[in-house]
Amino acid sequence: MDRPARTLTRRRLIQLSAVTAAAIACQPVAPEASSSPAATSAARKGGTLRASTLGGLPKVLHPYPEPQNNTTPASDAQNLIWAGLISVDYDKTLDYRAGPKRDLAKDLPKISSDGKTFTFTLRDDIKWSDGKPITAADFQFAWDQASKKENNWVALTTVVDRIASFKTPDPKTVEVTLKDQLARFLALGIAGAIAPMPRQVWEGKPWLDATANPEVLKPSVVPGPYVISAITAENASYTRNPNWWGKQPNLDGVTFIGANPNTVLELLNTKQVEWAQSFAPAQYAQAKTIPHASVYEWSGATGSYRVMQFNLDRPNIKEKKFREALARSINRDDLLQFEENLAVPQYGFYTNGSKWRFDNAEKYNFDMAKAKQLLTDAGYKLDGAVLKDSTGKAVKIDVLWPTTSAPRGKIATYAQQQWKQLGIDAVVTGMEFNAFVDRYQRQRDFDVAMGSFSAGLDPDGVTTQIQTGGSQNANGYTNKRVDELLPQGAKEQDDAKRKTIYDEIQKVVMDDLPNYYMITLKNFTAFDKKVKDIVPLKGGDILRQNNLQVIDWWLES
């Protein structure tokens, strides 16, 4: 599996990071629909859902975590215990809403004529888990603390730096003004990113010192449907919030049990859990053999995709024809087997499910003859089985992959064999994840890296990959036109015009070929059949997106 613990943003940040691609078709292959029509609401109440999870358990549950604490397990917990002003409807519209189940705002905000100020009105019935009402002052307190540089909130750059002012003129109103006008989806993600903090509990306590402030480890007062029951090194348990104001969850509790890749499915198999949250594609077939399990597989609008990243500052690699030869010698259909066919080909930086996808850019489909011709055209010559450049030097390239991802290793080895047919000597090196990222992102000491990115719903999410100096632009890619168009795309209010801008960006970037986009991964997970009312999300991951579907799940007795 890929880095189970590290990547994910927490709920509000998923909205906000709004990285790529909007919506499209999810094709759930759910083995069964869930709820029994005869079951009454009362019969659905009760029970604890146990989930085996990879990547450890949350170490702290700070609502405004530092970047290193912004992990997937923490994100899962945040979804259960915290709540925000608005959320993305990952089930249907893939757009923002003020959801009746859990969101704290009455409706979507009023937006000022200049598109910069967003005014939210709070619901009348919202309260903390200690029964006290949630007011705008709690939002103001949260903003005042989270916006301090020294408090190191993970979204300081992506949220705080883009907000001009945060005001709470009365107990029911939150008014956020952005520094610049942004596209609606992006702007809503930023304006709605601040969630309340129980001022009465946190005021005067150190923000990040878990010894002096135990709230950092285990917040005692929260606004979400569940409260923390216990956090240990073995499991993290949450029980129903007795003062929850929204739709009552069916489940009395949810418990995440730390597992490793070897036990995550065995726990489901032995009925020690009812949900194997994530597991490696190679275990998919095994999951299907568990008689009491339902395995779900679907393509969400968000998700991960595999990318071959080229270092544009390296000899040979910096030549477009050479890169194109490398790309055209890879058959995307071949790559699917390395993901146990839980993937689909991808031809650009927006996934197939994205409404921002552009089909008229160059796809660099598999064509070995053309690959060889491109190398000849670029002045390379085959000397026996060895490709030599114009100076007569044998061509050799370094390929990196992280050992935490077996599929990426297989793809690297496959590429090595394909490139051997071109006479290229590819040295494939697997590295421990941290060392891998350090070498290719920070040191940029590579020719080709087997990368992986996460797609969001907003097209602006690719900025970090393709903008000059972008944090994920390990390629060293720079193109003036792209740098001009990206800010325009981020500000454009009209979606049709926005699409035109991002179409052009895709055309330019695909022509330049800094990355070769390979495959989009499907979502998959496995539940015990007694867990009912599970619906694979159109938007992506079943729990980590902001839908809180878990409220509707129930256990058949």
Add this chain to the structure above:
Amino acid sequence: MWGRGDPPPHFGTMRNFLIRRLIQSVILLFVLMSFTFLLTRMTPGGPEAALAEAPNVQQADLDRIRERFGLNDPLPIAYAKWMSNAIRGDFGRSYHYLRPPFDVIGERIWPTIQLGLVAYVIALVGILLGMIAAYHRGKAADLVIRVFTVVGDATPHWWMGLVIIVILASTVGWFPQGQGRGGVLDWFQHIIVPATILGLGGVILYTRFVRSQVLEVLSQDHVRTARSKGLDERHVARWHVLRNALIPVVTLLGSFLPFLISGAAITESIFNWPGMGRLFLEAATTRDYPLLLAILTLGTVATMVGTLIADIMYGAVDPRIRYS
């Protein structure tokens, strides 16, 4: 004969030995801590490196983390800061737990000690097996025990753990995960499998060690003399053979203390045991330097103390040993 209140014989040399060893230990600890610090910092990647792949983390965030964690300090300055604080017992604050490392270690060390102690008790079976093998040298029992030790030694423990999980899952439909918090029986059910796997290495070690020691002692004159005096064979085995054969085994106690403290990363991970081994693995993969260095320092101290205890015990059980 000692008079009442007199120091025992060699007390002076023992005291000198201890003082000398303590001084050596302090110097060694300083050197090892320095070496550990350098090794940790020279490992590729840092606590912020893995975050570089996260889409919502910008370069400014990574720069801020480096600044906040003091990673921009030149290595000598970082080393001087860390060492001066560590000498005062301040190992900083874990990047991920947001607490002093020894607070976190304090929560994890007891489960590891439990696992280590049970594993050690299981390992002691090796003494019995070693005796049996030696007394039945060349016979079926010896052969079976030797095959067991060879196969056991050649089998990776992590693999054995996984196989046991699969077997238990397919037979009794259960395998241990975590500590078990439902009373003594539940605790025992959860600890016995990982402790057995962990103790297996000790069983094999003790079996081999005791077998060779017993064989050596059996051929010595004092055993022959005891037998020729007509002493019961059980008496010979217990008081003349085992007692002498176990003297070198005492030295193995030196390696037990660090094992008891440091835990077993793979076994703890497979069985979700909340101990030090898993904590170490976690700290290493996330480059949680304060936590990692605290664990390594604790392991270093435990090794040195264990070795010292073994040296002292060696002298205590073997009168031929003199401290000079």
